[in-house]
Amino acid sequence: MDVSAGVWWLTILGIVALLVFDFVFHVRKAHIPTLREAMFWSAVYVGIAILFGVGVWVFGGATMGSEYFAGYVTEKALSVDNLFVFLIIMSSFKVPRADQQKVLLFGIVFSLIARTGFIFLGAALINTFAWVFYLFGLILLLTAGNLLKPEGEDSHSADNIMIRLARTLFHTSDRYDGDKLFTMEAGRRVMTPMLLVMVAIGSTDILFALDSIPAIFGLTQNVYLVFTATAFSLLGLRQLYFLIDGLLDRLIYLAYGLAAILAFIGVKLILHALHENNVPFINDGQPVNVVEISTALSLSVILGVLVVTVVASLASPKGRAQNAVSAARRHATEYLEVETESAHREEIFAKLLTEEAHIRALPEKYRARIREEDKLMALLRRAHAEHDAARTR
Numbered sequence: 001m002d003v004s005a006g007v008w009w010l011t012i013l014g015i016v017a018l019l020v021f022d023f024v025f026h027v028r029k030a031h032i033p034t035l036r037e038a039m040f041w042s043a044v045y046v047g048i049a050i051l052f053g054v055g056v057w058v059f060g061g062a063t064m065g066s067e068y069f070a071g072y073v074t075e076k077a078l079s080v081d082n083l084f085v086f087l088i089i090m091s092s093f094k095v096p097r098a099d100q101q102k103v104l105l106f107g108i109v110f111s112l113i114a115r116t117g118f119i120f121l122g123a124a125l126i127n128t129f130a131w132v133f134y135l136f137g138l139i140l141l142l143t144a145g146n147l148l149k150p151e152g153e154d155s156h157s158a159d160n161i162m163i164r165l166a167r168t169l170f171h172t173s174d175r176y177d178g179d180k181l182f183t184m185e186a187g188r189r190v191m192t193p194m195l196l197v198m199v200a201i202g203s204t205d206i207l208f209a210l211d212s213i214p215a216i217f218g219l220t221q222n223v224y225l226v227f228t229a230t231a232f233s234l235l236g237l238r239q240l241y242f243l244i245d246g247l248l249d250r251l252i253y254l255a256y257g258l259a260a261i262l263a264f265i266g267v268k269l270i271l272h273a274l275h276e277n278n279v280p281f282i283n284d285g286q287p288v289n290v291v292e293i294s295t296a297l298s299l300s301v302i303l304g305v306l307v308v309t310v311v312a313s314l315a316s317p318k319g320r321a322q323n324a325v326s327a328a329r330r331h332a333t334e335y336l337e338v339e340t341e342s343a344h345r346e347e348i349f350a351k352l353l354t355e356e357a358h359i360r361a362l363p364e365k366y367r368a369r370i371r372e373e374d375k376l377m378a379l380l381r382r383a384h385a386e387h388d389a390a391r392t393r
Contacts, residue, residue: 022238027238038242038243042236052232068225073302074216075215078215080240082237085204089201093197094333095194096339104241112230123226130277133276137270140265140266141263141267147255148255173192215265219268220295250320250323251313257306275288317363331355334348352383
């Protein structure tokens with residue numbers, strides 16, 4: 001189905017309107033979203049994406065509808081993985097929780113712009129060179145392999161080349177001034193860490209696009225569907241961050257699930273490339289008679305892998321242990337180094353006590369490993385000592 005220019009412009013204006021609405025009514029005034037607020041608006045954005053997909057199915061047919069939903073689900077899963085990196089970056093820069101919304105919205109807007117550029121570039125390459133499908137397939141297979149490698153937080157360090165360049169070229173401050181990007185310090189205008197956080201988020205968004213765009217082109221080559229599925233997967237990502245913040249560390253098998261999905265799509269792309277082959281050194285430049293994977297099967301596999309991944313992660317004792325440890329570390333760091341308002345610090349310390357209770361309820365083998373983490377134990381002792389000292393003041 002060809003999409004008219006009018007439909008394109010209406011879609012773009014609708015997406016821009018949603019972003020403007022998000023900024024004006026939720027982000028402009030710094031605050032910490034409640035769980036109820038995050039749940040409601042996450043449901044709203046997912047509902048909008050589903051209604052849009054139903055519209056595509058009705059007006060474009062079952063094939064376009066299933067391609068949109070397969071692309072949307074895949075991009076949504078990849079965007080959840082991106083949240084891990086956002087969390088690491090904001091923890092590295094010690095961004096106050098009330099100000100994290102602006103960083104997330106900036107990341108979403110920048111990601112949408114970057115991915116839109118890659119979408120049209122990818123479409124132009126596909127229309128010009130059939131062998132690009134081989135390249136996209138190889139990229140996804142390599143990405144799947146990288147996801148299986150063990151990695152720590154250092155593998156997503158916020159101190160990338162863009163940050164080092166910004167620190168070298170511009171005067172930077174070590175303190176935040178609310179959510180301002182610039183502030184006055186010693187009589188001169190300097191960059192705040194907030195701007196550096198946005199630079200870090202923006203530069204990593206470009207890397208995310210290199211993985212996600214080949215993935216969705218493996219499910220549909222319709223540029224309109226690629227764009228809308230990508231856009232709707234990013235909308236609501238800010239609310240989702242605050243909704244599943246406590247579960248991010250719990251999804252210990254997410255990387256394996258995403259690796260399986262990307263590998264599956266990579267194979268699908270290579271099979272499609274073989275079916276459309278015109279590369280001279282492969283089968284003398286003639287198409288290869290291979291089985292192609294249908295969109296319906298792709299959607300079924302993607303949904304099945306995600307369900308198994310999430311259920312296995314939530315049911316895993318190792319996942320519960322990792323979630324408790326990560327949450328305790330994050331709350332202790334926020335209490336000691338990020339938040340300054342006393343009432344909010346008390347809320348954070350209460351959450352820390354809850355996570356410590358969860359740790360004490362774990363099987364002994366996990367508690368023994370946790371006690372061996374000297375940095376974590378020292379951090380927790382510092383938090384308790386600071387809290388005791390604050391109560392006596």
